[in-house]
Structures are given as structure tokens and as C-alpha cells.
Amino acid sequence: MVKNSVSKKSRQKYTTEKLLLAVEAVRQKKLSLRKASTKYGVPVMTIQDRVKGKTDDVCLQGRPTVIPLEIEQELAKKLKDAAAKGFGLTRRMLAVRVARLCKRMQLKTPFRNGVPGKEWLSRFMKRHPDLSIRSPTALSTVRARMLNPVVTGNYFHALNETLDSLKLKDQPMKIWNIDETSVPLTHKPAKVISETGVRNLPGRVGNSRDNVSVMACINAAGNEIPPMVIIKGKTYKSLYAYNTKEGVPNTMYTFQQRAWMEDALGELWFKQTFSEALWS
Known part of the structure; x- marks a missing residue:
């Protein structure tokens, strides 16, 4: 006998930020439930449950997160700040810091040896779609030290005075x-047309x-x-x-x-x- 297949329930496609914006718009009576649902892409019942207090505003679908969502959001913010200052964390560095955080907070985790793996990182990135794995541009320490508001401000102040004194504006x-x-x-080899899925594609260049x-x-x-x-x-x-x-x-x-x-x-x-x- 053939078993009837049952379609799985689609997972949420909206972000936590959009959910909070939709709930706040309805609470302040700026939008109706249906208009807020259309604008932010959040189901009507999801917004309604949070407006009526049946569900917490930051409650997510699926199993609860290992780290409280409020702390996860603060962690995501610090990750973005660190990357912007040139001290971005790799996946391994993030896993080690999360392990230390869970140990300090005495959280019960399903992690092997207490360190989160690839699955946790993948779910973490999905919960925070404003984060992504990027390749940073090399910046020397000397240039990084000079790139601060004081030095930059002094430079443009001196430049402005020079242009004024020489009447060059x-x-x-x-x-x-x-x-x-x-x-x-x-030369750098140009892009060529080749078979899809080929891992190694040589492009001949000179020896110089x-x-x-x-x-x-x-x-x-x-x-x-x-x-x-x-x-x-x-x-x-x-x-x-x-x-x-x-x-x-x-x-x-x-x-x-x-x-x-x-x-x-x-x-x-x-x-x-x-x-x-x-x-x-």
C-alpha cells in the first residue's frame, strides 16, 4: 500500500525585525492586521497572537535556541561591530566564544564537547540574515591606526585651511x-566558458x-x-x-x-x- 505523502509546513520567511515592526504598527494602530501582514510578509495570526499577548514578541518557530534570543541579538550586533573595525571573527573563533559564553551562563547545550558545530552556525546565520560570511580586504595595521575620527578630522581641517589660503576652492x-x-x-586570465562543475580550470599565463x-x-x-x-x-x-x-x-x-x-x-x-x- 502506498503511503500518502504529506507536505511539510513551510517555515517562516520573515525576519525577527519585520515581525517586531508589524506587531508595533498594529499596536499603535498605524496599520490593520491584514495591511501589516501584506507590508512585512508576516502571517496575520502570527501578528494577532503577539498583539493579544498569547505569544511573546521574540518567540520563534521550532525548538528554542540554546542561547536566549536577546543575547543572540546582542552577539550578532557585536559581530558586525567587530568586523567593521577590522577584527572580524571566523567561524571557529565564534564557536569558541559561544562555548565560553554557554559555560559562563551555565546553559545546557547539545553541543559535542560543549562547542557548537556547523549545524548551529547555519541556524544562527538563518536567524540573523543580516550576517554573512565575507572575505575581508587586507588593511595594514599602520593604516588602520591612522583611520580614526581625530586624525581624519585634522587632515580635512588642514586641507580646508590650505585651499582657503591658496584660494583654490x-x-x-x-x-x-x-x-x-x-x-x-x-596578465589575469579572463573568464571562459567551460563545463559546469569542473573544479580545476587552468588558464595559461607567462612565467614572468x-x-x-x-x-x-x-x-x-x-x-x-x-x-x-x-x-x-x-x-x-x-x-x-x-x-x-x-x-x-x-x-x-x-x-x-x-x-x-x-x-x-x-x-x-x-x-x-x-x-x-x-x-x-
């Missing part, structure tokens, strides 16, 4: 900025790991001047290996033993390129 064409960057000679340095310059009005390209070499003959004729017109090409920017090269570029472009 209404002359963006006279405000120039230069920067040096390193460009690898090995050399870089060239480029000094670029642009003003506040959006105008640029020809750059300077520094090639690795000891003599001028090192430039012969590059097709400089096909480069950006009027680009200045020079060489350095490691293709690094030096004071002498910067001064040479300033006199021959920047000064001529500025006064021509």
Missing part, C-alpha cells in the same frame, strides 16, 4: 594629485613575475597628464624589450634596478612632464 583645475602603483606583467611602476597624475577637474612608467633594468637598453611606441602618447619611460620609484625619478618626472603640462 573654485579652481579645481589647479588641484593635482599624484600616486604611484605597481602593475604586474603577468616582474612588475612595472606607474606614476599617474590627475586634477580635481578630471584632467590627466601623461604618466611615467618605470621598468626594471640597469641601463637604458632595458627599455628596448618593450613596445613603448604603442603606449600612451607622451608617456615618460625610465628604468630602475627594481622598478621602484625613487626621489630622483620623481623629480625628473616633475620637471619634464608635470611642469611642462601645467604651463603649456
